[in-house]
Amino acid sequence: MPWLILASMGAATYLYGVSTHALLLCLLSKPLPVLALLGWLQDAPASPYRRWISIGLLCSLLGDILLAWPVDLFVYGLGAFLLAHLAYLKAYLVDCRRPAVPALAPALLAGVGLFSMMAAKGLGDLLIPVAVYALAISAMLWRALARLGSSVAKRSAWLAAAGALAFVVSDSLIGIDRFVQPFAAAPYLIILSYWLGQWGIAASTFSQGRR
Numbered sequence: 001m002p003w004l005i006l007a008s009m010g011a012a013t014y015l016y017g018v019s020t021h022a023l024l025l026c027l028l029s030k031p032l033p034v035l036a037l038l039g040w041l042q043d044a045p046a047s048p049y050r051r052w053i054s055i056g057l058l059c060s061l062l063g064d065i066l067l068a069w070p071v072d073l074f075v076y077g078l079g080a081f082l083l084a085h086l087a088y089l090k091a092y093l094v095d096c097r098r099p100a101v102p103a104l105a106p107a108l109l110a111g112v113g114l115f116s117m118m119a120a121k122g123l124g125d126l127l128i129p130v131a132v133y134a135l136a137i138s139a140m141l142w143r144a145l146a147r148l149g150s151s152v153a154k155r156s157a158w159l160a161a162a163g164a165l166a167f168v169v170s171d172s173l174i175g176i177d178r179f180v181q182p183f184a185a186a187p188y189l190i191i192l193s194y195w196l197g198q199w200g201i202a203a204s205t206f207s208q209g210r211r
Contacts, residue, residue, distance in 0.1 A: 027065070
């Protein structure tokens with residue numbers, strides 16, 4: 001319950017800060033929901049899976065701060081979230097290493113779509129970082145989908161897959177807003193889908209295991 005209160009207060013404060021353009025308030029409140037997830041995660045059974053999910057959340061926490069900073073640190077934030085996706089990828093490989101070739105197609109489609117969207121108007125020096133990031137999020141999504149229908153607990157597999165998909169949606173909205181066409185609802189839709197994704201990934205730890 002304390003973690004839920006912290007997450008709710010942080011989320012509400014951040015959304016208020018976005019609506020009022022209060023940059024300092026956004027900077028201070030944006031990391032709180034993920035920080036609450038990290039605290040909540042300590043109640044889950046200790047395992048290598050939990051450890052890697054925790055590392056991913058820590059990297060995400062750094063990314064939140066970098067992207068909320070009042071100067072343009074986009075490439076550094078991108079790097080922090082790249083590390084987060086690699087940590088989640090490692091977590092998914094802990095309990096499922098089957099090839100799952102059918103799951104590869106939608107994951108590659110998501111990565112190619114994300115990269116194409118961001119590169120539509122040219123990326124300049126960001127071309128390689130964005131390409132590497134798109135590859136990493138594709139791999140993370142692939143391994144999350146690969147757990148569906150495997151010997152992994154069904155609830156854990158579905159939560160992780162839904163979380164990974166929500167993360168892809170959030171990143172796609174960032175791509176649209178930053179590189180294609182800015183739109184007014186973007187800050188709200190981006191952060192809500194991001195928090196939903198992080199919650200799904202973290203929640204998968206509590207029911208993680210073999211059926």
